[in-house]
Amino acid sequence: MNKDFDVDEEGLTIDGYHVLEPVSKKAMYLRNGIGFVILALVVAIIVVYRRDIFVEQVDLGMSATMAVFVLLTVYLIVAPSVYYRRYRYRMDDDKVEVRKGIITITHDMVPIERVHQVNVSRGPINRRYGLANVLVTTAGGTVSLSYLEEDLAESIATKLNEKIIEMLKKRD
Amino acid sequence: MTEDRVFRNHPSVILRNVISACVFIGLIIVLNMGSSVEDGGWVPYVALVLVVVAAAVAVISYYIWRKTTYTFTSEEIVIRVDTAFKKLNHIQYSKLASVNVRRGILNHLFGTSILMFNVNSSVNAQSAEGTLTLKKEIADRLRDELNSMIFQKEITLQEDLQVPTAIHISNTDIILHGFLAQPTISSIFGVLATIYAIVMIFFGSSGGLISALFLFFIGEVIPIVTSILKYYNYRIYRVDDTITIECGMINNYRSSFKVNKVNSVRIREPLLARAFHMATLEAEVVGLAGEEAIPILCPLKRRFEVEALFRNIIPEFCDDSMELVHQPRVALVPMVVGQVILAVVVIPILYILYKVLFVELRGYDGFIADLVSFGIIAAMVVSVVLMVGYVGLAQSHRMFARGEEVFLFVHGSFDLNTEYIMYDKVQCTCVMSGLIARRFGLSRCTVNLMSSTGFKQIVSGYFHSPDLESVGEEVVARIGDGRYDYRRFY
Numbered sequence: 001m002n003k004d005f006d007v008d009e010e011g012l013t014i015d016g017y018h019v020l021e022p023v024s025k026k027a028m029y030l031r032n033g034i035g036f037v038i039l040a041l042v043v044a045i046i047v048v049y050r051r052d053i054f055v056e057q058v059d060l061g062m063s064a065t066m067a068v069f070v071l072l073t074v075y076l077i078v079a080p081s082v083y084y085r086r087y088r089y090r091m092d093d094d095k096v097e098v099r100k101g102i103i104t105i106t107h108d109m110v111p112i113e114r115v116h117q118v119n120v121s122r123g124p125i126n127r128r129y130g131l132a133n134v135l136v137t138t139a140g141g142t143v144s145l146s147y148l149e150e151d152l153a154e155s156i157a158t159k160l161n162e163k164i165i166e167m168l169k170k171r172d
Numbered sequence: 173m174t175e176d177r178v179f180r181n182h183p184s185v186i187l188r189n190v191i192s193a194c195v196f197i198g199l200i201i202v203l204n205m206g207s208s209v210e211d212g213g214w215v216p217y218v219a220l221v222l223v224v225v226a227a228a229v230a231v232i233s234y235y236i237w238r239k240t241t242y243t244f245t246s247e248e249i250v251i252r253v254d255t256a257f258k259k260l261n262h263i264q265y266s267k268l269a270s271v272n273v274r275r276g277i278l279n280h281l282f283g284t285s286i287l288m289f290n291v292n293s294s295v296n297a298q299s300a301e302g303t304l305t306l307k308k309e310i311a312d313r314l315r316d317e318l319n320s321m322i323f324q325k326e327i328t329l330q331e332d333l334q335v336p337t338a339i340h341i342s343n344t345d346i347i348l349h350g351f352l353a354q355p356t357i358s359s360i361f362g363v364l365a366t367i368y369a370i371v372m373i374f375f376g377s378s379g380g381l382i383s384a385l386f387l388f389f390i391g392e393v394i395p396i397v398t399s400i401l402k403y404y405n406y407r408i409y410r411v412d413d414t415i416t417i418e419c420g421m422i423n424n425y426r427s428s429f430k431v432n433k434v435n436s437v438r439i440r441e442p443l444l445a446r447a448f449h450m451a452t453l454e455a456e457v458v459g460l461a462g463e464e465a466i467p468i469l470c471p472l473k474r475r476f477e478v479e480a481l482f483r484n485i486i487p488e489f490c491d492d493s494m495e496l497v498h499q500p501r502v503a504l505v506p507m508v509v510g511q512v513i514l515a516v517v518v519i520p521i522l523y524i525l526y527k528v529l530f531v532e533l534r535g536y537d538g539f540i541a542d543l544v545s546f547g548i549i550a551a552m553v554v555s556v557v558l559m560v561g562y563v564g565l566a567q568s569h570r571m572f573a574r575g576e577e578v579f580l581f582v583h584g585s586f587d588l589n590t591e592y593i594m595y596d597k598v599q600c601t602c603v604m605s606g607l608i609a610r611r612f613g614l615s616r617c618t619v620n621l622m623s624s625t626g627f628k629q630i631v632s633g634y635f636h637s638p639d640l641e642s643v644g645e646e647v648v649a650r651i652g653d654g655r656y657d658y659r660r661f662y
Contacts, residue, residue, distance in 0.1 A: 057527065064520075095648045103607055109644035110600040113651045113658075140599025140620035140627040171658065 017088035017099065024087075024147035027129045028080035034125075036076050043069045075102075089145050091156060093163070096136055098143055113167060114138040118160045120153050136160065179242040179314075182305045184282040189233040190226050191278075197225045242304050244314070249289060251302050263289055263301055269433055269458060271318045273311065275424040285311035319414075319428060335416075337407035339481045341471055349472035350400040352445040353452050356586045359444060362392025371543075403471050410485050417467050427467055429457045432661050435597040435621045436630070437469070437489045439478060439590040446588065451475045453482055456623050489592040491575030496582075499570040503634035506608040507566060511559040522552050562586065570633030572640070579643055581619075581632040591630050596656045597621055601644035605637060615640050 007019055046053060046065050054061030079102050088099045096115075098108045117137040126132055132153035134145040145156065201218055239254040253259035272288045279285055289302040306314065354362075369384035404421035416428040435456045445451060453470035470481045483490050526548040566585035573580040581591045598619055605615040617632040617640035632640060650656040 055528070057524065060524070094652050095644075101604070104604050105610065106602050106604040107641065108600065108602045109648070111648045111651050113656070114599045138599040138620070139622035141629070143600060 013088060017090045017097075020084055020087050020147050021149055022084075023129050023149075024131060025080050025084045027125050027131055027147055028083060030128070031125050032076040032080055036073060039069065039072055039076075087147070091159070096143065096145070096160070098145060108143045110136055110138060110143050112160065112163050114140070115160060115164055118157045118164075120157045122150070134160075176246075177244045179244070179304060179306060179310075181237055181240065181242075182282065182284045182307060183237065184278055184284055185305050186230060186233040186237055188278050190229045193229040194222050194226050198222055242302070249302065261302065265318070265321050268318065268321075270427065270429045271315050272428065273315060273424070273426040275308075275420070277422055279305070279308075283308050287311050287315060335409040335411060338409055338485050339470055339473070339477065341403075341406040341473070343404055345473065346403045346406060346471055347400055348450075349403060349452070350396040352448070352450065353399065353440075353442060353472045354395055356443045358391060358395055359442075362388065365391045403468065406471055408469060408485065415467075415469070415485060417469070429467070431486060431488055433458050434486065434489070434594075435623065435628075436591055436593040437482065437486055438592070439475075439482070441475070441588040441590075443586045445472055449475050451478045453478050455486070456621060456628060458622050489578055489594070491578050494573035494575040494578075494580060496571045496573045496580070497635065497639070499567060499572075499633040499635065500612075500614065501567075502612040503570075503609075503614055504563065504567055505612060506606060506614065506634060507563045509608045510606075511563055515556065515559055518555050519552055522548055522555070566633065572632055572635050574639075574642065574646070579646075581617075581630060583631060583633055593619060593621070593630065595643075595647050595650055596661070598643070598647045599627070601647065603637060603640045603644070609634055613637055617643055619643065 007013055011018060013019060043065060047062070050058050050062055082102050083100065086100055086102070086105060090097050094112060096108075096110045096112065098106075100106060115136055115138055119135040119137070120132050121135060122132045126147070130150050131147050132150045134148060134153050134156050136143045136145070145153070148156065198218065201221065236253070236255055241252050241254075243250040243252065248265060249263040251259070251261040251263070268289060270290045272290065274286045274288060275284075276286075284305050285308045287304045287306065289304075304311075365384060365387035369381060369388050372381040372384045401421045401423070402425070403419045406417075406419040408415065408417045410416075410431075413431045414428050415431060416426065418424070418426045435458060438454045438456070439451050440454055441451045450472050452468060452472050454466055454468050457467060469485060470478050473481075526545065562585045569582055569584070569588050571580070571582040571590075577596070578592050578594050581589075581593070583589055583591065599622055600620045602618040602620075603615045604618065609615060613636055614634040615637040616634055619630045619632075621628050621630065
């Protein structure tokens, strides 16, 4: 990781992006932990019924299953740390931007003028850690700001709503 | 409209509902009868069921017909359904994007037309907001009045019909369009279904032949016939800011839309058509629904003729100052790696299939086993050839260009799309770079637009990240400095 991810006293990166709070990493690990349990159950079922599933190619089938299992397990362990380090977002008067990704890094940009709707959602995992997601909806798709602290998520949603209302009032 | 006018659907809609229900129920019954079809004793029972269905649908349709009214006020259309399921729908004229006309066989028989009211929304994009069946003359008059409000058009339908078409499209062109303008994947599916049908005839398998013929009809015949029936007698013209398309052999379509409702214009070149230097011209329009959702501005013609029509019919999307940038050569690396990963997945699957079938076919005679083995090995070879072809064609054709008001992506591989997109219509952008592409400073850009079918994503090829980032930045800059004026698009 390079110095693009270092933050100053105000919690901003060199190019003015915010980074996530460390608690978000716990939520990601918990989510992936649940994912791992489901994956392990699926693999256990395959192991039990391997002769019915792979018929005469049991060894080949089991080798492929185990290879996929190991790969996905490694991914589930490593992903939260990488995702957390890479996740950045920023919002100014004109736009909302999110940079994130594990294997593929994406940079989403939404002009505030195009925003139709802003939702704050809290799933059970996020609620446990006092986190929330902000879903920004345009007529052409959505962008999510994930794993934000609840107060911050509410304040971002409020600011966005205020900007939209202000813009609509100007048009009237 | 000075005074409120109340309309009801033409009573023929009751007959249409009865016929549709009977055909649907009749098909379900026949398809579920299996081998008992051959014994004729079922006919009276099916007839009885159909009579009961027809009577029930007729009564319900009559009730709905009586209780449904369309009121045209000076401001809006009010659709009131006063049945057990009450519905009140207000469609303001200012929200109407288009009023289209459709005429099917029953409409021709009864001298009626179906008016389809489409609003500026991606939410109700899958179907029209409201439809009203009226006597043709009344429907034409009403449509003229509504169009004059939506499009500020002064001319009437009768005068519209005198406007010459912007390009001459013969019915031979339409037949050619039916065959060559299908996406390559559909054509491949059709060819495979044909081969399957021939093989089944060869082996005398009646069950296999029926499935093969079914696939052949679904994959090849129906798309071609539908396309020919739909675009027969094609004409297109532009009056002021309104483009109108008329076509249809059995069902007649007349779609009008304002140029400011067009989000992007696409020159589409399926592989087979490209071999003959031919292309089609299509538009992404907000406010059209159903079968006319993505209007074809030009069925398959020579590429230079398509480009000429493009400049003539919708010059707002042309920008000669754009400098085309080819996908950089280093883009070959992430593309090849992507295809190798795909091959690593596909080839073992085919190999496992080969091994499994080899075991299954041990009891069959040598020829069938050889044929299946040959098929699987051929599939492996074809997969590799297709992967190499995909990379080669994508690399040689993908381009990107930025203009004043529009930008351009040439994307695809076997089928090419040259997409002209207005910055002011972009809803959001996403620049993404994978593990390999990042090493070379390359990314791909997804542009999200509102479209007739909800929303649409257009993905570019691999280009230098800052170049693609500039698309989103330009969208924001245009809003900030006032070059984007929302009033242009209302």
